[in-house]
Amino acid sequence: MSTMNMIQALNSAMDVMMERDPTVLVFGEDAGYFGGVFRATDGLQRKYGVSRCFDAPIAEGGIVATAIGMGANGLRPVVEIQFVDYIYPAYDQLVSEAARLRYRSNGEFSAPITVRSPYGGGIMGGQTHSQSPEAIFTHVPGLKTVIPSTPYDAKGMLISAIEDDDPVIFLEPKRIYNGPFDGHHDRPLQPWAMHPASEVPAGHYTVPLGSADIRRSGKAVTVLAYGTMVYVALAAVAESGIDAEVIDLRSLVPLDLETIEASVKKTGRCVIVHEAPQTSGFAGELIALIQQHCFYHLEAPIERVTGWDTPYPHAFEWDYFVSPARVAAALRRAVEAV
Amino acid sequence: MNQPADTSPDQVPTGAIAVPQPHGRPGDEPDFSHLEFPPVGSARRPAVDESPAQMRELAYGLIRVLDADGAAGGEWNPSLSGETMRRALRAMVLTRTFDDRMFRAHRQGKTSFYMKCTGEEAIGCAQAMVLGKDDMFFPTYRVQGILITRDYPLVQMMNQIYSNASDPLQGRQLPILYSARDYGFFSLSGNVGTQYCQAVGWAMANTYKNNTNIASAFIGDGSTATYDFHHALNFAAVYRAPVILNITNNQWAISSFQGIAGGEQTTFAARGIGFGLPALRVDGNDFLAVYAATDWAAQRARKGLGATVIEFYTYRAEGHSTSDDPSKYRPKDEAAHWPMGDPIKRLKQHLIALGEWSEEQHAAMEAELFAQVRTAAREAEAVGTLGQSRPPVGKMFEQVFTAPDWRLERQRQEVEGQ
Numbered sequence: 001m002s003t004m005n006m007i008q009a010l011n012s013a014m015d016v017m018m019e020r021d022p023t024v025l026v027f028g029e030d031a032g033y034f035g036g037v038f039r040a041t042d043g044l045q046r047k048y049g050v051s052r053c054f055d056a057p058i059a060e061g062g063i064v065a066t067a068i069g070m071g072a073n074g075l076r077p078v079v080e081i082q083f084v085d086y087i088y089p090a091y092d093q094l095v096s097e098a099a100r101l102r103y104r105s106n107g108e109f110s111a112p113i114t115v116r117s118p119y120g121g122g123i124m125g126g127q128t129h130s131q132s133p134e135a136i137f138t139h140v141p142g143l144k145t146v147i148p149s150t151p152y153d154a155k156g157m158l159i160s161a162i163e164d165d166d167p168v169i170f171l172e173p174k175r176i177y178n179g180p181f182d183g184h185h186d187r188p189l190q191p192w193a194m195h196p197a198s199e200v201p202a203g204h205y206t207v208p209l210g211s212a213d214i215r216r217s218g219k220a221v222t223v224l225a226y227g228t229m230v231y232v233a234l235a236a237v238a239e240s241g242i243d244a245e246v247i248d249l250r251s252l253v254p255l256d257l258e259t260i261e262a263s264v265k266k267t268g269r270c271v272i273v274h275e276a277p278q279t280s281g282f283a284g285e286l287i288a289l290i291q292q293h294c295f296y297h298l299e300a301p302i303e304r305v306t307g308w309d310t311p312y313p314h315a316f317e318w319d320y321f322v323s324p325a326r327v328a329a330a331l332r333r334a335v336e337a338v
Numbered sequence: 339m340n341q342p343a344d345t346s347p348d349q350v351p352t353g354a355i356a357v358p359q360p361h362g363r364p365g366d367e368p369d370f371s372h373l374e375f376p377p378v379g380s381a382r383r384p385a386v387d388e389s390p391a392q393m394r395e396l397a398y399g400l401i402r403v404l405d406a407d408g409a410a411g412g413e414w415n416p417s418l419s420g421e422t423m424r425r426a427l428r429a430m431v432l433t434r435t436f437d438d439r440m441f442r443a444h445r446q447g448k449t450s451f452y453m454k455c456t457g458e459e460a461i462g463c464a465q466a467m468v469l470g471k472d473d474m475f476f477p478t479y480r481v482q483g484i485l486i487t488r489d490y491p492l493v494q495m496m497n498q499i500y501s502n503a504s505d506p507l508q509g510r511q512l513p514i515l516y517s518a519r520d521y522g523f524f525s526l527s528g529n530v531g532t533q534y535c536q537a538v539g540w541a542m543a544n545t546y547k548n549n550t551n552i553a554s555a556f557i558g559d560g561s562t563a564t565y566d567f568h569h570a571l572n573f574a575a576v577y578r579a580p581v582i583l584n585i586t587n588n589q590w591a592i593s594s595f596q597g598i599a600g601g602e603q604t605t606f607a608a609r610g611i612g613f614g615l616p617a618l619r620v621d622g623n624d625f626l627a628v629y630a631a632t633d634w635a636a637q638r639a640r641k642g643l644g645a646t647v648i649e650f651y652t653y654r655a656e657g658h659s660t661s662d663d664p665s666k667y668r669p670k671d672e673a674a675h676w677p678m679g680d681p682i683k684r685l686k687q688h689l690i691a692l693g694e695w696s697e698e699q700h701a702a703m704e705a706e707l708f709a710q711v712r713t714a715a716r717e718a719e720a721v722g723t724l725g726q727s728r729p730p731v732g733k734m735f736e737q738v739f740t741a742p743d744w745r746l747e748r749q750r751q752e753v754e755g756q
Contacts, residue, residue, distance in 0.1 A: 069539025
């Protein structure tokens with residue numbers, strides 16, 4: 001066991017997989033010699049050589065396309081898109097190619113690639129360093145979309161993603177790279193070292209994709225969150241004094257419906273929290289599923305607390321970013337309804 | 339007719355955008371007199387390890403081996419045996435016969451869609467003969483000659499076209515978007531250009547795995563305008579990938595002539611120069627030139643010298659697809675006037691001139707291949723044509739992922755339960 005922040009855990013996952021499996025390659029913009037703008041690939045080129053970890057031209061579509069070709073030819077590329085806000089030039093390759101290659105070739109070819117990308121707001125990143133576009137991937141058959149929220153999960157889930165034979169969009173909440181941020185931007189950030197989930201095994205282990213994690217047990221209301229919003233939700237629960245059950249979804253596709261269903265049937269109430277804009281966000285899908293599977297157990301309308309339906313602003317960072325206060329208000333509405 | 343907008347520098351802007359126009363439209367007489375073709379033998383054949391910077395003229399010239407009389411000449415003559423050339427002729431005739439049959443099958447309502455490669459047979463067939471099955475093609479939808487040359491079962495192609503119960507792709511894919519891994523033929527996608535840079539990644543993996551297999555990627559003149567084209571040339575050059583980057587310039591992208599893709603400004607081959615890649619411009623209707631250029635590029639790639647860009651200059655003799663009527667946008671019968679002729683007729687003429695072939699043999703071969711295609715068609719149609727037969731509906735939910743998740747299981751049950 002070592003104490004790691006999320007960056008170190010991600011770095012360790014790639015290190016472990018490169019050590020174990022010679023078909024694992026890592027590349028992306030500034031990912032080689034420099035070790036990545038967030039240091040996630042630091043030291044990998046030094047340790048494994050330039051053929052295993054290298055810099056790429058600034059061309060997201062080209063990065064994903066070459067990864068698909070390598071993947072189809074027996075390698076397991078792990079590519080980095082510097083910010084998920086810049087993944088759109090690769091969208092065609094992800095949606096039209098990586099996601100469909102196995103299906104359209106009836107299994108003759110597949111793209112066992114992992115696309116890592118920092119995502120989410122809360123860092124004064126403005127419009128193009130703050131986005132949360134998970135819903136544009138969850139809508140695509142053939143893609144898996146996962147989002148860890150602790151160093152332990154980040155490493156275990158990244159190893160699972162690399163070992164997975166399907167293409168995985170691996171979104172990293174960059175706001176919590178260094179510590180579990182709960183939305184209180186006016187307070188000092190607690191480093192990961194003070195959190196138990198920063199205890200990370202040095203070697204190989206996995207956290208299966210498609211399994212949610214109950215981060216706080218409760219009876220009054222179910223809160224569904226992922227990424228940074230897990231900590232915002234936990235803070236809101238603590239501050240509201242409501243006995244909520246907080247579920248970290250971790251994986252959106254595949255989704256752990258069983259855990260969600262069991263919790264909502266127990267509490268009868270549900271609040272969903274995400275950073276992404278509201279309209280057609282992943283909360284919409286969750287609400288539909290819960291309505292379908294838990295209708296007769298529901299005692300209140302399902303609430304969603306999300307980003308606004310605007311581009312991500314700069315000066316209005318803390319008016320846009322979902323706050324514990326907004327989540328607490330939704331929790332109260334949910335438990336006080338009828 | 340169709341005068342280009344005046345863009346001479348001393349003109350004040352007129353408000354007229356300089357939109358390129360083709361040299362002929364419906365009602366015009368076919369006219370290719372504006373094209374100039376360098377004579378056979380005018381293109382030198384550099385050593386494969388020559389610097390790309392020293393061979394730039396090849397991107398602007400035209401590599402030709404067969405002249406108008408069917409004689410082969412010049413440094414690029416691959417000097418193939420009569421037997422090899424007869425095999426090539428057979429592959430091209432079989433490809434055309436297959437195309438004609440399947441086009442007719444579409445008109446008979448047996449399938450929803452088809453695309454011919456008439457006039458472009460030399461390109462796929464020659465490359466398939468030069469490269470081995472361990473070399474992976476990343477084809478477009480218009481190089482079916484690759485599969486046919488490599489003896490992929492015609493009946494399997496037809497089963498795919500009919501989406502019937504024996505369709506190797508289980509009815510999931512539009513007709514002609516084949517996949518045949520064991521034949522070195524990558525899964526075709528409807529999204530044009532996307533596979534061009536995937537081929538570069540495939541080739542990089544070959545290098546990484548320390549073998550001498552290569553990749554061969556195809557793109558059309560129209561699709562060179564996609565960003566995938568730029569990505570592929572750049573990544574191939576940056577990482578010295580063992581890949582052949584082919585551009586089939588058949589003059590037309592559906593109704594748009596190649597000038598709309600940027601073909602009036604410079605040659606498509608010349609785009610390779612800016613990336614530091616060697617670039618060849620080749621008569622695509624000259625089987626021997628296609629063969630020789632492919633062989634040269636393959637040798638370069640296998641020696642670790644990197645990628646080559648090849649523009650095959652040809653003409654799309656038929657409509658874009660069964661959904662297209664070319665008489666709506668180009669002169670009728672333009673294909674018959676293409677100055678570089680027909681690839682089958684030219685190789686046939688060459689073989690006859692060499693005393694390696696005769697009209698009688700050719701007619702006999704055509705009859706034999708017609709019968710072969712008809713037999714395959716009957717076999718496929720016995721399984722069923724579109725709508726008459728199809729794979730079990732549960733196949734719709736397979737291979738989305740390695741294993742279906744709960745959603746796909748439930749949805750499958752819902753469909754199968756009806």
